[in-house]
Amino acid sequence: MAPTPHELSLALAMGVAAALYSTVGHAGASAYIGLMALWGIAPPTMKPTALVLNLIVASMGSVRYVRAGLFRWRTLWPFLVGALPFAFIGGGIQLPAHWYRPLIGGVLILSAVRLLWPHPIRAALDPCDPPIVLGVGLGAGLGLLAGLTGTGGGIFLSPLLLFLGWSDTKRTVGVASLFIMANSTAGLLGNLSAATASLPSALPLYAGAVLIGGVGGTTVAIRSGPAIILKALGVVLAVAGAKLIATR
Numbered sequence: 001m002a003p004t005p006h007e008l009s010l011a012l013a014m015g016v017a018a019a020l021y022s023t024v025g026h027a028g029a030s031a032y033i034g035l036m037a038l039w040g041i042a043p044p045t046m047k048p049t050a051l052v053l054n055l056i057v058a059s060m061g062s063v064r065y066v067r068a069g070l071f072r073w074r075t076l077w078p079f080l081v082g083a084l085p086f087a088f089i090g091g092g093i094q095l096p097a098h099w100y101r102p103l104i105g106g107v108l109i110l111s112a113v114r115l116l117w118p119h120p121i122r123a124a125l126d127p128c129d130p131p132i133v134l135g136v137g138l139g140a141g142l143g144l145l146a147g148l149t150g151t152g153g154g155i156f157l158s159p160l161l162l163f164l165g166w167s168d169t170k171r172t173v174g175v176a177s178l179f180i181m182a183n184s185t186a187g188l189l190g191n192l193s194a195a196t197a198s199l200p201s202a203l204p205l206y207a208g209a210v211l212i213g214g215v216g217g218t219t220v221a222i223r224s225g226p227a228i229i230l231k232a233l234g235v236v237l238a239v240a241g242a243k244l245i246a247t248r
Contacts, residue, residue, distance in 0.1 A: 001201075003202055006039065007202040007205060008205070009039075010035060010036070010039045010041075010202075011202070011206050011208075013039075014028070014031075014032055014035060014206050015210055015212055015213035016213060017031035017032065017035065017210075018053075018209070018211075018212075018214045018217060019214070019216045019217040020217065020232075020235070020236060020239070021057075021236055022057055022213065022214040022217030022218050022221065023218075023220045023224070023229070023232045024158065024173055024176070024221065024229055024232050024236050025061065025065065025154060025172065025174060025175070025176035025177040025180075025221065026152075026154045026155055026176060026180065026236060027053070027054040027055075027056075027058040027152055027154065027177070027180045027184070027214070028054065028057060028210065028213075029050040029051065029054040029149075029150060029151035029152055029180075029184070030149070030155060030240040030243055031240065031243060032046075032050040032053050032054070032210075033046050033047070033050050033149075033150055034243030034244070034246070036049065036050070042198065044198045045200055046150065047091075047094075048191050048199055049199060049203065049206070050150045050151070051091070051150055051152075051184050051187050051188040051191065052188060052199065052203065052207070053206060053207060054151065054180060054184040055181060055184040055185060055188065056207050056210060056214070057211065057213075057214035058154075058177050058178075058180040058184055059181050060211060060215065061181075061214060061217075061218045062177045064218045065173055065177050065178075065221075066174060068174075070171050070173055070174035070221075071174030071175060071178065072167065072171050074129050075161065075166060075171065075175050076175045076178055076179060078130055078136050078139060079130075079135050079136070079139035079157065080179065081139060082135070082138065082139025082140035082141075082142075083139040083142055083143030083146065083179070083182070083183055083186075084143060084183070084186045085140075085143070085186075086140045086141075086147065087144070087146050087147040087153070087182075087183040087186035087187045087190065088147065088186040088187065088189055088190040090143065090144045090145070090146065090147020090187060091147040091150075091188060091189065091190025091191040092147075092190040092191060092193055093147070102245050105241040105242065105243070105244035105245035106245070108155065108156075108237045108238070108240050108244065109238055109241035109242070109245075111159040111163075111234075111237050111241075112235070112236075112237035112238035112241060113234075113238075114159075114163070114234075115162075115233050115237065116235075116238075126165065127165050127166055127167050127168050128165060129166065130161075130164070130166040138160065142160075142183075143183055143186070146183045146184075146187055147183070147187040147190055149244075150191075151180075151183075152179065152180025152181070152183045153179060153180065153183045154179050154180040154183075155236070155237065155240055157176055157179050158172050158173075158176045159233070159237065161175065161176075162230075168226070169226035170226055170229065172229075
């Protein structure tokens with residue numbers, strides 16, 4: 001069956017979102033959720049669909065960023081240890097969104113303001129490895145948040161790494177991308193295990209659109225300087241925060 005104009009327009013919007021988000025190592029789940037809400041997609045379909053699309057973009061981006069040297073395993077693994085089991089748990093939980101979306105959206109917008117501020121983030125200029133115990137603990141919280149919201153958690157991890165001086169700007173994109181890929185997998189498995197997931201018939205169309213967008217975005221990220229990435233991250237966080245606050 002040929003895709004409808006409604007499905008084609010949503011796929012185009014998702015592709016643009018994937019291009020923007022992947023420039024900073026993100027996969028676009030928060031944007032996909034916001035777009036599906038605007039296009040009238042049923043709530044049980046939104047979360048698993050966003051996680052599938054997230055997994056596609058993050059997997060492709062992870063391979064490209066690792067090959068380009070924009071990654072550090074020591075930065076990532078403590079967060080993964082804490083995040084994966086809680087992303088699985090959160091993925092299987094359906095909670096009312098009205099109380100946590102405004103809070104998370106506000107945090108993202110405040111982070112965006114700091115990233116778009118003209119003064120540099122000094123901590124990120126001379127990064128050090130995150131403490132293991134603290135990284136595991138923070139990872140658990142990020143994983144649960146990722147599973148509950150249907151995102152990969154990278155949109156929360158990236159500013160954390162930069163503000164606390166645990167990664168430089170260029171390697172943050174690779175660390176975030178692998179974090180998103182792992183969390184999206186765990187969250188999707190948790191969601192599917194809850195037997196409430198519903199995937200749309202147009203999923204292959206949406207997948208193709210975000211893959212094309214992701215290839216373009218990761219190419220920009222690999223070739224861009226740190227200052228451009230920081231500004232792009234600020235824009236992404238602002239857009240994501242506004243989407244979370246506006247989505248009902």
